[in-house]
Amino acid sequence: MTTSSVTLRLLDRADKEILKLPRTVKGAFFDFQHRFRANPHATGLKLQQLKGDNRLWAARVNDEYRALLLRLAGDDWLIVSVKHRKDVYNRLSYGVNQVTGGIEYVDLEVVEDSVLGRVPGTGAPTGPTPGQRPSAPLPEPLFGAWSDRQLAELGVAEPLLPVIRTLTSEDQLLGLVEYAPQLTGEVLIALFDGATYDAVLDQVTRPVAAAEPVDPDDLAAAAGRPATVVTTTDEDLRSALESGDFGRWKSFLHPTQAKLVERRYNGPARVGGGPGTGKTVVALHRVRHLVRQLSPGYDKPILLTTFNKNLAADLRSRLLELGGESLLGRVEVSHVDQLALRVVREAEPGNGKQAIDDGQAVREWRALLDELGEDSWDPEFLHEEWTQVILGQAVGSRTDYFRARRAGRGRSIGRGERAEIWQLAERFTQRLDRLGRQTWDQVAERAARLEMGREQRIQNIARQREEAGGLDNIHLQDGSGGWLRHRYRHIVVDEAQDLRPAHWKMLRAMTPRTPDDLFLVGDTHQRIYKNQVTLGSLGINIRGRSAKLTLSYRTTRQILRSALGVLGETAYDDLDGGTETLAGYRSVLNGELPTGHALPDWESERDAVADLITGWDEDPDAAIPHEQIAVCVPTNEMVTQIAYTLKVRGVEAVEIRSDGPNGSAGVHIGTMFRFKGLEYQRMIIAGVSDGLVPREDVNRMRDLQPTRYRHEMQRARSLLFVAATRARDSVDVFWHGRPSPFLDSSWVESGHGAG
Numbered sequence: 001m002t003t004s005s006v007t008l009r010l011l012d013r014a015d016k017e018i019l020k021l022p023r024t025v026k027g028a029f030f031d032f033q034h035r036f037r038a039n040p041h042a043t044g045l046k047l048q049q050l051k052g053d054n055r056l057w058a059a060r061v062n063d064e065y066r067a068l069l070l071r072l073a074g075d076d077w078l079i080v081s082v083k084h085r086k087d088v089y090n091r092l093s094y095g096v097n098q099v100t101g102g103i104e105y106v107d108l109e110v111v112e113d114s115v116l117g118r119v120p121g122t123g124a125p126t127g128p129t130p131g132q133r134p135s136a137p138l139p140e141p142l143f144g145a146w147s148d149r150q151l152a153e154l155g156v157a158e159p160l161l162p163v164i165r166t167l168t169s170e171d172q173l174l175g176l177v178e179y180a181p182q183l184t185g186e187v188l189i190a191l192f193d194g195a196t197y198d199a200v201l202d203q204v205t206r207p208v209a210a211a212e213p214v215d216p217d218d219l220a221a222a223a224g225r226p227a228t229v230v231t232t233t234d235e236d237l238r239s240a241l242e243s244g245d246f247g248r249w250k251s252f253l254h255p256t257q258a259k260l261v262e263r264r265y266n267g268p269a270r271v272g273g274g275p276g277t278g279k280t281v282v283a284l285h286r287v288r289h290l291v292r293q294l295s296p297g298y299d300k301p302i303l304l305t306t307f308n309k310n311l312a313a314d315l316r317s318r319l320l321e322l323g324g325e326s327l328l329g330r331v332e333v334s335h336v337d338q339l340a341l342r343v344v345r346e347a348e349p350g351n352g353k354q355a356i357d358d359g360q361a362v363r364e365w366r367a368l369l370d371e372l373g374e375d376s377w378d379p380e381f382l383h384e385e386w387t388q389v390i391l392g393q394a395v396g397s398r399t400d401y402f403r404a405r406r407a408g409r410g411r412s413i414g415r416g417e418r419a420e421i422w423q424l425a426e427r428f429t430q431r432l433d434r435l436g437r438q439t440w441d442q443v444a445e446r447a448a449r450l451e452m453g454r455e456q457r458i459q460n461i462a463r464q465r466e467e468a469g470g471l472d473n474i475h476l477q478d479g480s481g482g483w484l485r486h487r488y489r490h491i492v493v494d495e496a497q498d499l500r501p502a503h504w505k506m507l508r509a510m511t512p513r514t515p516d517d518l519f520l521v522g523d524t525h526q527r528i529y530k531n532q533v534t535l536g537s538l539g540i541n542i543r544g545r546s547a548k549l550t551l552s553y554r555t556t557r558q559i560l561r562s563a564l565g566v567l568g569e570t571a572y573d574d575l576d577g578g579t580e581t582l583a584g585y586r587s588v589l590n591g592e593l594p595t596g597h598a599l600p601d602w603e604s605e606r607d608a609v610a611d612l613i614t615g616w617d618e619d620p621d622a623a624i625p626h627e628q629i630a631v632c633v634p635t636n637e638m639v640t641q642i643a644y645t646l647k648v649r650g651v652e653a654v655e656i657r658s659d660g661p662n663g664s665a666g667v668h669i670g671t672m673f674r675f676k677g678l679e680y681q682r683m684i685i686a687g688v689s690d691g692l693v694p695r696e697d698v699n700r701m702r703d704l705q706p707t708r709y710r711h712e713m714q715r716a717r718s719l720l721f722v723a724a725t726r727a728r729d730s731v732d733v734f735w736h737g738r739p740s741p742f743l744d745s746s747w748v749e750s751g752h753g754a755g
Helices: 012-019 023-038 108-114 148-153 158-164 170-177 182-192 197-208 219-223 234-250 255-262 279-292 309-328 336-347 358-372 379-391 398-403 415-435 440-467 501-510 557-567 602-618 636-648 706-724
Strands: 007-011 056-060 065-073 076-084 092-096 103-107 269-273 302-306 331-335 354-356 437-439 490-493 518-521 546-549 595-599 629-633 653-657 667-671 680-685 727-736
Touching: 007 012, 007 023, 012 023, 012 076, 023 056, 023 065, 023 076, 065 219, 076 103, 076 219, 103 108, 103 219, 108 158, 148 158, 148 197, 158 170, 170 182, 182 197, 197 255, 255 279, 255 546, 269 279, 279 302, 279 309, 279 490, 279 518, 302 309, 302 336, 302 501, 309 331, 331 336, 336 440, 336 501, 354 358, 354 440, 358 379, 358 415, 358 437, 379 415, 379 440, 398 415, 415 437, 437 440, 440 501, 490 501, 557 706, 557 727, 595 602, 602 629, 602 636, 602 680, 602 727, 629 636, 636 653, 636 667, 680 706, 706 727
Parallel strands: 007 076, 269 518, 269 546, 302 331, 302 490, 354 437, 490 518, 595 727, 629 667, 629 680, 653 667, 680 727
Antiparallel strands: 056 065, 065 076, 092 103
């Protein structure tokens, strides 16, 4: 008998289980699912109902392994586990979560053997026998403050409540979380980390709660809810299994992420969250969602943009992975400076000026001051004043500059000093013109003016059309004779915290002010440039349309704690005049503690880094592809030096440049700036010494320029925070001399080597 209407899905937990199986079993499983879809009742599959359960079945994958399946309805099947045949009759629990309405599955025997077996004193406490000294008091249970009813209301799987009552340490909790349904793990971790019942209910449970009443007996309805994360296609399964957790982002979205992706917004929206919470994944799936709403065509009405070339290339690659050429064909992927430069060159075809970065611009300021014999102004201060105040506020005259706001600039300057700065700024722009150069800030500001002018013409045309009763006036259209329209229908921005004010003005003008116009993701704790903006003042109103992701899928709890210590007590903005926090930011991943390495000098550091990598290579249990190892350092010179040391020691290295890795095979090395948006299994951060992180010239600003000092210190903290949170499995930090003041005791006390 052949059944053509068989539906076979794979529960999220089952795919993680399959990841750990031998390669030959994974191959057999691929074959199994094809045969099952063709005919689940084929003799070789040995499909049979488990004793005492009318909905749980077992089917043969190969001689040794069996798939456990729930029969949802008719020939609609859900694989909940793949087990060795001797474990098929373990005590298994499945059901529908009363809060989320999703299907949950737990192997109680595995939980008890692997978790309770390591918990001391799991039996009922008894008093000492006569003549025996009283034993030490038993540790307090972790969740004694909450009743079974409260935990169930938060979404904890009820079959696990007896086990939860025995937990007395974080290690035991993390052991349970490894086997628990996802929401159970998130709730318990949040409570353990100190969140109140109401906070967990509001931040963890309600976002994933079912919208309608839940019928615990309706497995088919439960399988269709977002809380039941399943794989339905061979392609999704192959991607998840072949790439491991690195490939899961294409197929699996947390219900909270899915809601943000699919929601209709009445205007600009913003999604924040700490490193590894899936902000970029949400942005990519949002792009795919918007493309699916488009009418058929070949135009590209959606823009996906970010702040640099390296990240734009990564976004393009991942978008191609997510949806293929058909998805990429409807989306323009461009880094924001490239986009601005194109706008300027379209409007000014003869503008062949070379664009220079901030470092080159500061050198030009220094050269100008030297030529003028002027030593009373700092070139970096002048460059920031010019970019952030004069260009940032589109100041067009000396009089306007006298009235310009300088909030956050720190140093107070009088009218006479403003006159001097204005004159120097005019000379600087003349110097750049003479040299045939322009800064990226100038490009962005010019592009913003051009796009704002275009938007104004579009609005004038719409007003004239309305006054004319819906008729177009061709004389109001643009000079090319084409019909003037906004460049994009939707814009999605990744790493929003690092865009300049002019970028935002340009992007705001590039899309009509309609629902779903702008979708921004970013985290100001990861800001690595000096661009601080208030979006509302730039015409981008996100009030009431902001959300925050709090669950890290990349960084272990151990790394997360140490990385948060790097940020200290510094306050961060939320891109809209308020304060951003990482309150509630958490991870359910367990791993190694970060390790510090104290060395006497930089040469010793380089040798120690090489020793660490070669040691991993020689250990069969620790060896991983070199492309999943990164070495991050403070300066470009140190990149060159450590690359040389690694090469001498037989370790190939690939430098991360502005457009991505300069090669395909080898350990990735680069400055902290280069690793934004990337992730690795193992992260090595070297040169984390006082005077390098932060730089010595930043330390010298403490008394003379206190406001600038605070900003630079915040930026330096953010860079180290970004570097530390690129890691999935381990972080090793090296320093020589005094360690960076950003490293708290969790790093320094783990330090090995000579101090």
